[in-house]
Amino acid sequence: MPWPRPLFHPSCRRAASSLLASAAPPCSDPGTSFLSWRDHQRPHTMEPGGPSWKCCVEDLLYWRDPRRSGAVFAGLLSLLLALTQYSVVSVFSYLALAMLALTITYRIYKAILKSIQKSDSGHPFKAYLDKDISVTQEGAKRITDAALPYVNHTTCSLQRLILVQDLVDSLKLAVCAWLTTYVGAIFNGLTLIILAVICLFSVPVIYEKYQAQIDQYVGLVRKQFDDVMAKVQAKIPGGKRKAE
Template sequence: MADQHKDDSLMEKVSEKINSHDSSSSSSSSDSEDEKKKPSLKAKVNRFFGKEKSVHELLGGGKLADVFLWKDKKVSAGVLSVATAIWVLFVVLEYHLLAFVCHGLMLGLVIVFLWSTASTFIKKSPPQIPQVIIPEEPVRKFASCLRVEINRGFAVLRDIASGKDLKKFLAAIAGLWAVSFVGSCFDFLTLLYTTTVLLFTVPIFYEKYQDKVDFYAEKAMVELKKQYAVFDAKVLSKIPRGPLKDKKSD
């Protein structure tokens, strides 16, 4: 009886080991399958600004994009500090621009005049005042780029107003209304400073957490498309339109 009991216990241990090995192998295989599925799920997430474009390219590339993405921390911190100082000076302290320019010129003239006068008493040649000349080529490039962007904006507005795309028209109206609402709540300098702070924070945040942002943005876009489909079915489809097809066929 004792030998039979030992054999039974031995068989039970062997069966337990086999079951545990099978469960571990099945769990490892399921883990490997999950790992295989992860990249495929990640590949299904659509980029919010396009798959092939990086954040640096979306910002136009060059030195300006480097500043917004904090590639050179000293330059980025300096630009943001100057913008903050200007906002505090003119908005928080309510200092006027014309008074600031005049006071700055007065201070500069007084310092240079006293320096030049003192140099005659100590028998030293007065310091040479640098000649400030605005170069012509950068001004022309800036004016040319500004002209191109303004013309592009007018072309977009003309295309929207032509009535070809109702979705673009509604998006433009909603965007302009949102900008006008924000502009009525803040003054221009505060709005400009807020835009500057967003340019220094949102791109670097998006570059760091791009996958998560794209995932939730895709969900939001799907929900917006559903709501637009409901709005189109209940409202837009019931708006009467002229017989454009009959006119074209005639």
């Protein structure tokens, strides 16, 4: 009885083998699985200092999960609106009382249920009590390292602007400060924070939807502003920037 014919031609098998070899994960360990290769290709968003928190904030602001974004937005807005009517001490005291009322009631309910059923279910919040929420030295160093460039940039910019290293930039700061006095006369700080929260949860979505139109108008406004600043800079003695 003759041997059965191979299913594929040898040249086809060689081509398939070379294709699989090119798609295989480049690693020196022959025991590396496809799962580890996939994890290697995926961005490490959960590593310390990685962009995981940025992705979470972006998902909140762009309403990727409407339920979560709505809960965060409603909570922040309710807290800020409560602060407009009551003092900070009163608001946080009422929040603490509400949380304690919930946890104590649930704790007593579980204790009664445990005594009736004669079971040893343990503490109802044991899973949360076992979690370590303390800040480690590595975590504190990571936060400090992340904040340090922003702090240095802010202090250096203020030094440059206040000591008039560049006259045009210092004049821009003066104009912004002058306009801010009118804003402060109309709104207080808490109202500005409420408006900022509303803008944070609405502007990114609107910009994502109408990006082309907004970019066009912003470009026109920026061009007009640059033209005006160039004219002002040309008329001010010593206002020209030195060529770098």
